[in-house]
Amino acid sequence: MSATPAQAAARAQELREQLEHHNYRYYVLDAPEVPDAEYDRLFRELQALEAENPALLSADSPTQRVGGRVLDALTPVKHRLPMLSIQTETDIEDSGAVNFDNRVRKELGLAQDAPPVEYTAELKFDGLAINLRYERGVLVLAATRGDGETGEDVTANVRTIRVIPLRLRGAGAAPPAVLEVRGEIYMTRSDFAALNAAQAAAGEKLFVNPRNAAAGCIRQLDSRIAARRPLSFFAYGTGEIGGWNLPDLHSGVLDAFAGWGLPVNDDRAVVSGAQGLVDYHRRIGDRRGALPFDIDGVVYKVNSLALQRQLGFRSREPRWAVAHKYPAQEEMTEVLDIEVQVGRTGAITPVARLKPVFVGGVTVTNATLHNEDEVRRKDIHIGDTVVVRRAGDVIPEVVRALPERRPAEARAFEMPLVCPSCGSAVRRDEDEAVARCTAGLYCPAQRKQALLHFASRRALDIDGLGEKIVDQLVDNGMVGTPADLFALTVPALAALERMGEKAATNLVQAIAACRDTTLARFIFALGIRNVGESTARDLAAHFRDIHALMAADDMRLQQVPDVGPIVAQSVAAFFAESHNRAVIEHLLQAGITFAPIAESLAPAPGVAGKTFVLTGTLPTLTRDEAKLRIEAAGGKVTGSVSKKTHYVVAGEEAGSKLVKARELGIEVLDETGLARVLNT
Ligand code: IVH
Numbered sequence: 001m002s003a004t005p006a007q008a009a010a011r012a013q014e015l016r017e018q019l020e021h022h023n024y025r026y027y028v029l030d031a032p033e034v035p036d037a038e039y040d041r042l043f044r045e046l047q048a049l050e051a052e053n054p055a056l057l058s059a060d061s062p063t064q065r066v067g068g069r070v071l072d073a074l075t076p077v078k079h080r081l082p083m084l085s086i087q088t089e090t091d092i093e094d095s096g097a098v099n100f101d102n103r104v105r106k107e108l109g110l111a112q113d114a115p116p117v118e119y120t121a122e123l124k125f126d127g128l129a130i131n132l133r134y135e136r137g138v139l140v141l142a143a144t145r146g147d148g149e150t151g152e153d154v155t156a157n158v159r160t161i162r163v164i165p166l167r168l169r170g171a172g173a174a175p176p177a178v179l180e181v182r183g184e185i186y187m188t189r190s191d192f193a194a195l196n197a198a199q200a201a202a203g204e205k206l207f208v209n210p211r212n213a214a215a216g217c218i219r220q221l222d223s224r225i226a227a228r229r230p231l232s233f234f235a236y237g238t239g240e241i242g243g244w245n246l247p248d249l250h251s252g253v254l255d256a257f258a259g260w261g262l263p264v265n266d267d268r269a270v271v272s273g274a275q276g277l278v279d280y281h282r283r284i285g286d287r288r289g290a291l292p293f294d295i296d297g298v299v300y301k302v303n304s305l306a307l308q309r310q311l312g313f314r315s316r317e318p319r320w321a322v323a324h325k326y327p328a329q330e331e332m333t334e335v336l337d338i339e340v341q342v343g344r345t346g347a348i349t350p351v352a353r354l355k356p357v358f359v360g361g362v363t364v365t366n367a368t369l370h371n372e373d374e375v376r377r378k379d380i381h382i383g384d385t386v387v388v389r390r391a392g393d394v395i396p397e398v399v400r401a402l403p404e405r406r407p408a409e410a411r412a413f414e415m416p417l418v419c420p421s422c423g424s425a426v427r428r429d430e431d432e433a434v435a436r437c438t439a440g441l442y443c444p445a446q447r448k449q450a451l452l453h454f455a456s457r458r459a460l461d462i463d464g465l466g467e468k469i470v471d472q473l474v475d476n477g478m479v480g481t482p483a484d485l486f487a488l489t490v491p492a493l494a495a496l497e498r499m500g501e502k503a504a505t506n507l508v509q510a511i512a513a514c515r516d517t518t519l520a521r522f523i524f525a526l527g528i529r530n531v532g533e534s535t536a537r538d539l540a541a542h543f544r545d546i547h548a549l550m551a552a553d554d555m556r557l558q559q560v561p562d563v564g565p566i567v568a569q570s571v572a573a574f575f576a577e578s579h580n581r582a583v584i585e586h587l588l589q590a591g592i593t594f595a596p597i598a599e600s601l602a603p604a605p606g607v608a609g610k611t612f613v614l615t616g617t618l619p620t621l622t623r624d625e626a627k628l629r630i631e632a633a634g635g636k637v638t639g640s641v642s643k644k645t646h647y648v649v650a651g652e653e654a655g656s657k658l659v660k661a662r663e664l665g666i667e668v669l670d671e672t673g674l675a676r677v678l679n680t
Contacts, residue, residue, distance in 0.1 A: 008049055012056045015046040019062040020167060027162040028263050059159070060138045060166040067160050067223030074152035074219060077143045080240040083131060083182065084148065086299065087317045089324045096324045097277035100300055107311055107319060116273025118303040120251045121280040122236055123267050124323050126294040127186030128215045130158065131239050137168040137175035137260075144218065148316065154218050160227035161185070169261035180239025181262060187214045188292045191230035208400070209330070210294055232293070235262045249303045267291075270303060281324055288326060289394065297325035326361075330389045330399065333357035338369065338382050338413045342421050342445035344453050345529050346436035350375055350413060352386070352398055360390030367396045371433045372415045379403060383410035421445030441481070441579065448474050450527050454482040458533055458622065459525035460514040464507045472496045482525070483586030485511050519546060519594040526584070530570040537628060538562055539571070546584065546594075550575045604679040608634035610646040613661070616654030618671045626674065633678045641666065649674050 003011065022039050026032040043062065050057050057063075089096035104117055131151065133141040142158035143151040158164060168175040187195070192210040199206050207213035217229035235257045238246075247253055251270050258264045271280050277300050284298050302308050302320040311319040334355040340348045350369040357364055367388060369375050378400055380386060385405040390396040419426055419437035421444050428435040437443050441450060451470050455462035462485075473479040478492065488511065493504035517525075523546075524536035531539070542560040543549040549571075557568035574580055612630050614623055614637060621629070626649060627637045641648060641660040648661035649669045661668050669677060 005053065005055075008053050009056060012046060012049050012053075012061075015042055015049070016061055016167075018042055019046065020165065020169075023062060023162055024165065024169065024261050028261060059140070062166065064166070065160050065162065065227065067156065067225070067227035069156060069223065071156070071221045071223075073221070074154060076146070076150050077141065077153045078150050079131060079143065079146075079148070080180065082148050082316075083129060083145045083151070083239070084313070084316055084318060086321050086323050088297075089322050094278045094281070096322075097281055097300065098274045100322045100324070101274035101277060104302060104311065104320070108307060116276070117307070118249075119271050119273075119277060120249075120254070120301045120303045121269050121271050121277060122299045122301070123234075123265055123284065123291075123295045124297040124299045124325075125184035125186050125234055125236075125265075126211050126296045127184040128211070128218060130154075130183060130185050130218070130233070132158065132164065132181045132183070132235075133239070134168055134175060134179045134181065136177055137170070139164070139166050152219070156223040157218050157220055157226035158185075160223055160229075161231045161233055163233050163263045165261045169259075173256070173259070175260055176242060176244030178240055178242030179244065180241065181235045181257065182237040182239055183233055183235035183262075185214050185218055185231055185233050186210065186293050187217075187229075187231055189294065190292065191232075195230060233263055234265045236264075236299070246305060248305060250301050250305060250308070251303055253305075277324075285326055294329075295326075296328070297323050299323050327359070329360045330387055331357045331359040332385055332402070333364075333388055335380060335382055335384050335386055335398075335401075338375070338380070340416060340420055342419060342437055342443065342449070344446060344449035344527055346419075346438070346440065346443065346446050348415070348419070348426055348435045348437060350415070352380065354386075354388065357388055359388055359396065362390065364388055364390060364396040367398045369398060369413075372413075372428075372435060373433055375413050381406060381410040381412055383407050419443055419445070440577075444474050447480065451479065451482060451485075453527045454525045455485075455514075456525075459521055460517055461521075462507075462514050463510045464503065465510070468498060469496065469507070481583045481586065483583055483590055486515075486587075486590035515591045516593055516595065519544070522546065522587075522592065522594065523549065526574070526580075528570055528574040530567045533624060535563065535567060537624075546588070550581060550584065604633040604677070607678060610635045611644055612637050613639070613641050613645050613648045613657055614651075615648060615657035616651035618649070618651035618674075621671060621674075626671075629678055630674075635678075647674075647677065 019039070019042055022032065022034055022042075026039075046061070047063050050061065050063060089100060101117065105114070108117070110117070129145040131143045131145070132139060133143075139155075139159065141153065142155045143153055145151050159166060168179070187210040189210060192207065192213055195213060196206050207216060213229075214231055217226050217231055220226040220229075235254070238253060247256060251268070254264045254268060267284065269280055271277060281298055284295075288295060300322050302311060308318070308320040313319060335352050336355055337353040338350050339353060340350050342348055350372065352367045352369055354365055354367060369378075369380065378398065380398060380401045383406070384401040384403070386401050387399040388396055389399045415426070415428075415435055417426055418424065419439060422437065422439050422442065424437055424439035424443060426435050427438050437446065439446070441447050448467075448470050451465070451474070452467065454460055455465040455470075465485075470479075473488075473496075476496075478488070479485060488508060490501065490504045490508050493499055493507055494501050496504075518540065520533075520537040520540035523531065523539050524533050538560050539549055543552065552572075554565075554568045554572050557563055557571055558565065607630070612635050614626055618626060630637050638645070641657050641664065643664060645661070645664070645666050647667050647669050648657060649671075650658045650661070651671065658668065
């Protein structure tokens with residue numbers, strides 16, 4: 001028996017509410033209540049009901065989120081209240097915040113000793129501004145900013161954005177008769193990367209950056225395509241309001257938004273005075289690269305709406321808000337040349353020499369291009385104008401070339417056929433992206449890199465053996481292998497460029513001192529392909545003796561936990577080279593000795609099952625060594641301090657973890673204290 005129209009209408013209403021609730025839990029709170037299959041079942045039931053009873057269809061139905069009609073053009077819409085822009089403090093230092101606070105205080109006529117002004121500080125999302133109009137809680141119109149007076153109606157596309165409620169939730173106060181919400185449509189970096197990967201796979205054109213992708217998607221004429229684009233949204237302000245007694249504070253407006261199910265970013269903060277703004281700018285700046293989406297700065301707003309009204313506007317900009325930018329993370333520059341570098345394992349890496357450009361807070365002159373395929377894929381020519389990106393502390397990269405600006409004399413990059421350092425053949429195996437010089441340690445460039453690696457901090461840690469000196473030692477034929485380092489004398493070293501008697505004496509001492517080491521560091525120092533620090537430790541713990549390791553065949557090697565066929569093959573191949581075995585014997589003859597590992601790896605009573613957190617820099621142990629010792633003694637190392645933590649091991653420049661430990665009354669150990677607890 002089929003349902004009566006009234007029953008169908010009631011059921012449709014119920015389904016819509018449930019679906020929007022699950023949608024909110026899933027997309028806004030990131031905390032789904034039901035499995036996807038349950039959502040899909042409810043969704044299909046509603047689709048079927050609406051198909052049978054077309055009269056039930058409504059614009060706020062979740063079924064409308066998949067898009068529909070294809071438009072000929074976007075319709076212009078006049079904003080009821082203009083969408084303003086905001087003044088930008090270009091000064092990237094603290095003074096940007098201080099200048100703004102000074103201006104606000106002056107315009108409010110505050111005395112020198114008046115209390116600090118309260119602000120809301122928010123992220124400045126790098127997307128596109130949008131105005132969402134809700135009438136009696138239902139989304140009726142979404143418009144782009146346009147010129148600020150007139151934008152474009154993009155309602156059909158905005159309905160497909162899952163984080164945007166089609167109907168406001170009644171969790172807090174009932175939504176007002178009219179509520180215009182202003183905010184930013186954006187795309188996360190991972191969604192952007194996935195979208196571009198899909199575009200590439202389909203042979204479609206790539207988007208330039210997340211902001212352009214978001215803007216392109218929102219102005220789509222076909223909302224079914226928009227529905228497949230992973231867009232997001234954060235609310236940050238209001239347009240026209242009807243039937244709502246606004247809260248006193250801007251922060252209260254944002255909290256009310258959140259209560260209605262609108263996404264509001266959690267990194268907003270209420271801060272006090274210029275210092276509060278400076279701290280916020282710095283705090284967010286430190287985390288900028290780790291955020292899941294791009295921001296180009298932060299926004300400060302006077303928190304009191306009464307003070308906002310008092311401050312008013314100057315031309316088209318509010319006096320109560322300012323954007324404080326960070327240095328741009330992308331800039332354009334020119335590729336002056338593409339050179340190749342030879343790495344420790346012979347890998348030949350193309351490197352772009354760039355016209356110096358200030359990006360992400362530093363001047364960039366070089367950027368790795370990784371390998372030949374990468375140069376081809378990005379279609380980078382010598383002479384091209386390119387976009388360079390440096391986000392956070394990551395190394396600068398060439399994002400793309402601008403072929404439309406390519407000069408006639410631009411040249412394509414050719415991988416050299418012979419090694420630029422030693423003239424030996426360059427080979428690229430079929431299944432490898434990397435081309436390599438085939439000469440091994442006979443190639444001076446590889447020998448230099450091998451020596452630098454041998455001396456590096458996590459290997460034998462020879463202080464003062466840097467690139468300039470290694471270059472000279474190899475070029476003058478004074479050092480061929482790491483073993484030759486131990487034969488160096490003060491007079492021989494003092495004769496090098498940029499070396500005095502003093503530096504030479506220090507270096508000879510540093511080389512002598514590195515003889516006392518651990519087997520794990522030594523294995524790592526050898527620079528065996530595919531053997532990083534942690535594999536070196538596993539090998540040391542398993543074989544406990546360098547000759548046992550040298551004699552091990554593929555099968556024995558694969559018995560080591562975490563050692564698979566590739567690593568085993570690299571290790572076996574390394575020791576199969578008589579040249580490598582000879583170097584090791586020379587090193588042992590030069591007096592390299594290994595600290596016994598037996599005692600330090602014994603389980604310590606009272607440590608088993610205890611949880612440790614490491615913070616800051618310890619005087620002699622690296623973080624990994626400390627972790628290894630704790631684990632060997634039966635303890636566990638975790639990343640964050642909680643009531644369950646037994647010990648916090650704190651070194652120099654320990655930060656918030658130490659503070660937390662003190663708050664929770666957890667025992668804090670220094671390195672000596674750790675050794676005592678571990679019985680070593
Ligand atoms: S407030 C009258 N807050 O920055 C003040 N704008 O305004 C209106 N933007 O294109 C802007 N994040 O879309 C404000 N947390 C935020 C923002 C923000 C990004 C954008 C906005 C506009 C531009 C300049």
